[in-house]
Amino acid sequence: CLSSFAFGQNSGYLSSDDSDPKAIEFLEKVKKDFESYEAHKFNFTIDMEFPGHEGEKVEGHLIQSGDKFLLDMDERKIISDNTSVWVYLKARNEVQINDADFDEASEVMKPSDLFRLYSSGNYVFAVTQYLQEAGEDVAQIECKPLEEESEYSKMRITLATKTSEIKRMKIFYKDGSRITMNVESQEKGFATDKNTFKFVAADYEGVMVEDLRF
Numbered sequence: 513c514l515s516s517f518a519f520g521q522n523s524g525y526l527s528s529d530d531s532d533p534k535a536i537e538f539l540e541k542v543k544k545d546f547e548s549y550e551a552h553k554f555n556f557t558i559d560m561e562f563p564g565h566e567g568e569k570v571e572g573h574l575i576q577s578g579d580k581f582l583l584d585m586d587e588r589k590i591i592s593d594n595t596s597v598w599v600y601l602k603a604r605n606e607v608q609i610n611d612a613d614f615d616e617a618s619e620v621m622k623p624s625d626l627f628r629l630y631s632s633g634n635y636v637f638a639v640t641q642y643l644q645e646a647g648e649d650v651a652q653i654e655c656k657p658l659e660e661e662s663e664y665s666k667m668r669i670t671l672a673t674k675t676s677e678i679k680r681m682k683i684f685y686k687d688g689s690r691i692t693m694n695v696e697s698q699e700k701g702f703a704t705d706k707n708t709f710k711f712v713a714a715d716y717e718g719v720m721v722e723d724l725r726f
Contacts, residue, residue, distance in 0.1 A: 528658070532638035535653045538671060539637065543627050545676040545700075551577035553702040554623065556695050558585075563688035575702060576624060579612075580709040583622075591711050596725060598711035606720040607711055623678050623695075626655075626669065634658050642673075649673045662686075 546552065558570040572585035579594040589600040592612055600607045629635050634657060641652040655667040663685060670680040682692040713719055 528633045528636055531636050535637040535639045538639070538651055538653060538673070538676075539626070539630050541676040542671060542678060543630070546623065546627070549700045549702075551575060551702045551704045552623075553699040554695050555697045556693050559690075559692040559694070561690040561692075574622060575704065575708060576622060577704055577709070579624075581622060581624075582709060591709055593709040600711060600716070600719075604720070605716065605718060606722065607713070607716070609711075609721065609723045609725055611725050623681070626678070626681070629655060629667075640668075645670075645679065650679060 552575070554574045554576075556572060556574065558572070560568040560570070570585050572583065574584075575582040579592070581590075581592055583590040587602055589598075589602065591598045591600070595612050597610045597612050598607050599610070630637070635655050636658060637653055637655050639651050640654045643650060643652070649672070650670050651673050653669045653671065655669065657664070657666075665684045665686050667684065668680075668682045669678060670682075671678050677698055678695055680692060680694050682690060684690055713721060
């Protein structure tokens with residue numbers, strides 16, 4: 513069913529204080545659940561749609577602990593210890609190293625990025641629909657930027673209302689592109705070690721290293 517909270521394209525939202533209280537309640541529960549565990553592992557598929565071009569599908573997994581993460585996809589692996597970022601290009605057996613503020617993973621919206629948007633005060637959130645998926649109650653929350661210069665028009669988050677788990681995040685870009693991250697499974701309390709969020713060159717025979725850090 514549809515939510516009674518109006519979230520029309522022309523609605524006059526001026527600040528994050530205009531957000532739907534129910535959406536904020538759901539997001540608080542998701543954040544609390546996420547922060548209750550040291551690390552998480554997400555297995556996902558990403559569907560990419562581009563105007564006038566054939567879409568793409570990517571599979572991978574994400575391991576995350578706070579701001580540290582390992583993102584492993586078909587063609588590359590991105591690792592960050594929150595100080596450095598390693599981008600490993602599998603076909604070329606090459607790794608590029610950048611400072612952690614280098615936004616290499618921007619095309620992939622990690623679940624924790626949702627909390628960054630939520631706490632920034634630059635977005636407004638609203639529940640737009642309640643429905644069932646595979647027998648599970650879910651809510652759809654839409655997030656719209658308050659700043660006109662934002663590169664996307666909105667983001668749609670689908671989450672399970674009972675477990676507070678994110679099921680799907682879809683980004684709608686102003687150029688007509690769409691990127692959807694479908695969370696296929698989530699392992700809470702995933703075990704990590706000291707090398708999980710490091711790129712150990714010795715494990716990649718013959719790897720070419722390009723260090724671009726300042």
